Amino acid sequence: MKIVIDENIPLAEDFFSAHGEIVRLPGRQMSAADVADADALLVRSVTPVNEALLAGSPVKFVGTCTIGMDHLDQRWLDHQSIAYTNAPGCNANSVVEYVYAALAHLNIDWRDKTVGIIGCGNVGGALHRALTAQGVSCRCYDPLLSIEQNPDLCELEDVLQCDIVSLHTPLTTVGPHPSRHLLAKEQLLQLAPGGVLLNCGRGAVIDNKALLQVMQNRNDLQVVLDVWEWEPNIDLQLLERVVLGSPHIAGYSFDGKLKGTAMIYEAFCQQFELAPSTRLADVVPAVADNQVPAPVGVDDWQALREVIATVYDIAADDQRLRQVASEAGAQGEALSQGFDRLRKNYPVRREFGNYQVTGLDKNTPLAETLAALGFTVK
Ligand SMILES: NC(=O)c1ccc[n+]([C@@H]2O[C@H](COP(=O)([O-])OP(=O)(O)OC[C@H]3O[C@@H](n4cnc5c(N)ncnc54)[C@H](O)[C@@H]3O)[C@@H](O)[C@H]2O)c1
Numbered sequence: 001m002k003i004v005i006d007e008n009i010p011l012a013e014d015f016f017s018a019h020g021e022i023v024r025l026p027g028r029q030m031s032a033a034d035v036a037d038a039d040a041l042l043v044r045s046v047t048p049v050n051e052a053l054l055a056g057s058p059v060k061f062v063g064t065c066t067i068g069m070d071h072l073d074q075r076w077l078d079h080q081s082i083a084y085t086n087a088p089g090c091n092a093n094s095v096v097e098y099v100y101a102a103l104a105h106l107n108i109d110w111r112d113k114t115v116g117i118i119g120c121g122n123v124g125g126a127l128h129r130a131l132t133a134q135g136v137s138c139r140c141y142d143p144l145l146s147i148e149q150n151p152d153l154c155e156l157e158d159v160l161q162c163d164i165v166s167l168h169t170p171l172t173t174v175g176p177h178p179s180r181h182l183l184a185k186e187q188l189l190q191l192a193p194g195g196v197l198l199n200c201g202r203g204a205v206i207d208n209k210a211l212l213q214v215m216q217n218r219n220d221l222q223v224v225l226d227v228w229e230w231e232p233n234i235d236l237q238l239l240e241r242v243v244l245g246s247p248h249i250a251g252y253s254f255d256g257k258l259k260g261t262a263m264i265y266e267a268f269c270q271q272f273e274l275a276p277s278t279r280l281a282d283v284v285p286a287v288a289d290n291q292v293p294a295p296v297g298v299d300d301w302q303a304l305r306e307v308i309a310t311v312y313d314i315a316a317d318d319q320r321l322r323q324v325a326s327e328a329g330a331q332g333e334a335l336s337q338g339f340d341r342l343r344k345n346y347p348v349r350r351e352f353g354n355y356q357v358t359g360l361d362k363n364t365p366l367a368e369t370l371a372a373l374g375f376t377v378k
């Protein structure tokens with residue numbers, strides 16, 4: 001069996017090499033010729049999987065090691081009876097940690113704010129549960145959920161009024177609730193004075209042109225963008241205006257990426273009726289230096305910020321993107337390549353659950369907040 005695999009899917013050899021010949025390729029450049037004799041195709045979000053790529057190929061299984069599926073032409077794949085799957089929830093926790101890291105870096109204590117969550121599935125739902133567990137008041141917008149599933153459901157207009165609004169919808173263009181440009185100029189103008197807006201879903205869920213226009217007239221807004229319309233050729237004027245910008249890496253914790261590989265491996269084995277030869281637990285490395293001493297001599301909020309920054313330096317993500325943008329100088333090939341290079345060479349980032357915060361009494365409010373964020377407190 002021949003398995004074509006995106007070069008940025010970590011540890012694919014550990015999982016798949018027992019079952020066939022592996023060919024690694026850059027995702028953005030995969031062509032019909034590359035898959036002309038492949039049985040399985042494993043991609044990330046940057047490969048459009050459609051008739052142009054697969055027509056006439058023997059590919060029987062497509063796995064995307066991502067949550068998002070907007071790059072798969074599902075209607076065509078269904079019509080061709082080609083099996084496909086994503087990795088639901090694999091990096092949901094990574095995205096939630098990105099949100100905490102962004103807010104902590106911006107010195108915005110979410111615990112005394114109202115948080116609006118748009119899209120409450122794996123990612124938004126996890127954020128909602130974690131915030132609710134901390135006593136944070138949340139309003140959610142998700143027209144595909146019922147009030148029984150989520151008691152904090154509200155109208156979009158009410159969610160936009162929150163102090164913090166975090167977007168976690170897939171990108172859809174059809175169906176009763178298409179999310180493309182869900183936040184257009186009209187909605188962006190409704191954001192609360194001094195509001196914070198984060199997008200960790202897909203870039204085009206916010207109309208990026210309208211966002212730039214609104215931000216040019218509203219200095220009070222603080223916008224955090226991990227995802228951008230027209231990636232990887234992002235709008236540099238928008239990057240200049242956002243308080244934090246990153247190259248679509250919210251879900252890039254090492255743990256989340258490995259979970260994605262492992263989930264697709266399971267689906268691949270089921271599809272081809274193979275006995276799995278590798279388990280996630282066999283390949284996940286332990287964190288060598290996992291003890292984080294609790295900061296002393298600072299208040300709880302400052303201590304929380306310092307612990308988060310110790311394990312995830314989100315400011316470095318922002319600085320690297322701005323550096324690439326300044327080197328690229330203008331929109332175009334250099335910028336796109338720089339954006340992709342940051343993603344390809346993303347440093348290993350381990351999730352909070354791998355770390356133990358030491359020197360704290362478990363019953364203190366700080367310890368409880370750290371535990372709610374996933375840290376172990378010793
Ligand atoms: N930035 C990143 O690195 C990163 C990482 C993971 C996922 N994502 C993106 O986040 C998206 C959400 O991930 P998930 O795991 O929570 O997906 P999910 O499918 O579990 O949940 C998505 C939720 O959005 C809701 N929704 C759909 N259309 C909506 C609309 N028009 N308005 C409001 N809500 C709507 C759905 O009902 C669902 O509850 C993914 O599709 C992916 O595009 C980005």
Ligand SMILES: O=C(O)[C@H](O)[C@H](O)COP(=O)(O)O
Pocket residue numbers: 008043044045046065066067068069091248249250251252
């Ligand atoms: O949908 C997802 O899971 C995320 O957006 C994921 O992090 C995308 O990463 P990529 O496939 O572009 O490397």
